[in-house]
Amino acid sequence: MHSVQEISPQIFWVGGSDRRLELFENMFPLPNGVSYNSYLISDDKTVLLDTVDSSITKLFIENIKHVLAGRKLDYLVVNHIEPDHGANIEEIIRLYPEVKIIASKTTFKFFDQYFNIDISSNSIVIEKEGTEILLGNHTLSFYFAPMVHWPEVMVTYEKSQGILFSADAFGSFGALAGNIFADETDFENVFLDEARRYYTNIVGKYGRQVQSALKKLSKLEINMICSVHGPIWHKKDIPYILDKYNYWSLYKPEKKGVVFAYGSMYGNTENVMNALANKLAQKGIKDIRMYDVSKTHPSYIISDLWKYSHMVIGAPTYNLNLYYPMHTLLHELTALGFKNRKVSIIGNHTWASAAVKEMKALIGNMPNIEIIGEPIDTTSTLKAEQENKLDKLADDIYKSLNEL
Numbered sequence: 001m002h003s004v005q006e007i008s009p010q011i012f013w014v015g016g017s018d019r020r021l022e023l024f025e026n027m028f029p030l031p032n033g034v035s036y037n038s039y040l041i042s043d044d045k046t047v048l049l050d051t052v053d054s055s056i057t058k059l060f061i062e063n064i065k066h067v068l069a070g071r072k073l074d075y076l077v078v079n080h081i082e083p084d085h086g087a088n089i090e091e092i093i094r095l096y097p098e099v100k101i102i103a104s105k106t107t108f109k110f111f112d113q114y115f116n117i118d119i120s121s122n123s124i125v126i127e128k129e130g131t132e133i134l135l136g137n138h139t140l141s142f143y144f145a146p147m148v149h150w151p152e153v154m155v156t157y158e159k160s161q162g163i164l165f166s167a168d169a170f171g172s173f174g175a176l177a178g179n180i181f182a183d184e185t186d187f188e189n190v191f192l193d194e195a196r197r198y199y200t201n202i203v204g205k206y207g208r209q210v211q212s213a214l215k216k217l218s219k220l221e222i223n224m225i226c227s228v229h230g231p232i233w234h235k236k237d238i239p240y241i242l243d244k245y246n247y248w249s250l251y252k253p254e255k256k257g258v259v260f261a262y263g264s265m266y267g268n269t270e271n272v273m274n275a276l277a278n279k280l281a282q283k284g285i286k287d288i289r290m291y292d293v294s295k296t297h298p299s300y301i302i303s304d305l306w307k308y309s310h311m312v313i314g315a316p317t318y319n320l321n322l323y324y325p326m327h328t329l330l331h332e333l334t335a336l337g338f339k340n341r342k343v344s345i346i347g348n349h350t351w352a353s354a355a356v357k358e359m360k361a362l363i364g365n366m367p368n369i370e371i372i373g374e375p376i377d378t379t380s381t382l383k384a385e386q387e388n389k390l391d392k393l394a395d396d397i398y399k400s401l402n403e404l
Helices: 054-066 090-095 105-114 192-217 235-249 266-280 298-307 324-335 355-366 383-404
Strands: 005-008 009-011 017-018 034-036 040-041 046-049 075-077 100-106 123-126 132-134 137-145 154-157 163-164 224-228 255-262 289-292 308-318 341-349 369-371 376-379
Touching: 005 224, 034 054, 040 054, 040 298, 054 090, 054 235, 100 105, 100 137, 123 192, 132 369, 192 235, 192 298, 224 235, 235 255, 255 266, 255 298, 255 324, 255 383, 266 289, 266 308, 266 341, 266 376, 266 383, 289 298, 298 308, 298 324, 308 324, 308 383, 341 355, 341 383, 355 369, 376 383
Parallel strands: 046 075, 075 100, 100 123, 163 224, 255 289, 255 308, 308 341, 341 369, 341 376
Antiparallel strands: 005 009, 009 040, 017 034, 040 046, 132 137, 137 154, 154 163
8 A cells, every 4th residue: 555645746755664674774773663765756757766775665666656647757866876775776667667867977886886787878967066857847956965974975956846855864763653744743852862863873974074065055945855764854944953963063062961881890880980970960960871881782872972062981991901892882983083072081990901091092083082080990899988089070070061
C-alpha cells in the first residue's frame, strides 16, 4: 500500500521509514529507527529527487507508481549517491529506461563504483552552479555542497516555491510517524537530540564545509527544507534549525554545562566522578550529564559533548595504557574535529600511571581545548585526605562556567 503526501502543489514526499534497522551505517544505534526521504515532482516533466535505502524498496516503488499514475519518469536527481539514498537507482532505471540522470561530475565518477550499467547516453552532468532545468511550473537549480558530508554532494533548489532539497544536511535519526513536518512533531523532545547526534557523528568533521554551504544558501529565499532523513522544515521554523547548524558547525556549545564521561573497572573512578558531580551540583550547577564509556555508545556522548561547554573525563590506567573505551571516545572526537571546549581530567592507577598522561596527549590533539584545574591522578581509591584536591577542581570548574 502506497504512503505519500503532497508537500506543495505537484510535489510529493514518496519516502518511508525503517524501524527494524539496529545500526545506521552499521555503527550508530537507532532506537527510534530512521526515515529515508525521497521527493517526486509531477509537472509537465516529472522528476524524482534521490532514491532510498534497499530496506524500503517495495514501498518506495509503490509510492512512485501511485504518484506518476502511469506517466513516465523524465528525470532522476542524485544529490547524494551513498547507498542509503542511491540503492534504488538501478531499479528506477530498469523501470524507466528513458530517465535522465542529473548529478554532479563527481557523482558520475562514483557511479561506476556502485553500478554495472551504462548511463552515458542518459546523463546530465551539472558542471556549473545555478544550472537550471525547467519542468513546467517548477524550475530546478543546483548548488554544490562538497564534503557535507561526501565530496559529490549537491543540493537542489526549486525556484517557484523556494524549496531546498538538501541531501543529508538538516537531517536526523528517527523514523517518521505520519507527521512528516517538523512543526507537526514535538521536535525538541522527540527529534532534537537525534538531529544533533546525526549531525555530530555523520557530518561533524566537516564544519568548515557546512559553514561554506550555509553562506552560499543564505542567498536563496528558502520556504521549505527537505532533507533525506527526518522531518521537513516549513519557513517559520527554518531559522531554528539554521541556528542549530551554525552552532554545531562552528563547534560552539549551545549552553553552559558539564558532561562527565568516565571508564571504571571496579567502581573506584566512578566514585570520584560522582563525588565531583555532587560538589558541582551543591554549588548550583544544573543539567549535569554523566556517561559510562563502557556502557553508552560513543555517539550519544559525542552529541552531548557538542551541546555543552565543559567536560570531565576520567579513566584508569589499563595494561600501561589508557582504558580502552576512553581511548576510543577521545579518538573519535579527534577524528570529528572536536574543538573549543573546557576539559578537566581525572585518572586512576594502582601500580603504574598512564591514563592522565594519555588523556592529556589526546586532548592536546584537539584545537582550542583548555584544561581546567589540575588533573587528579588517584591511587586506586580517593582517600579523605585527598578530598581537598577534588574541592579545588570543583571550584575551578565552577569559576570557569561562571566566566562564560
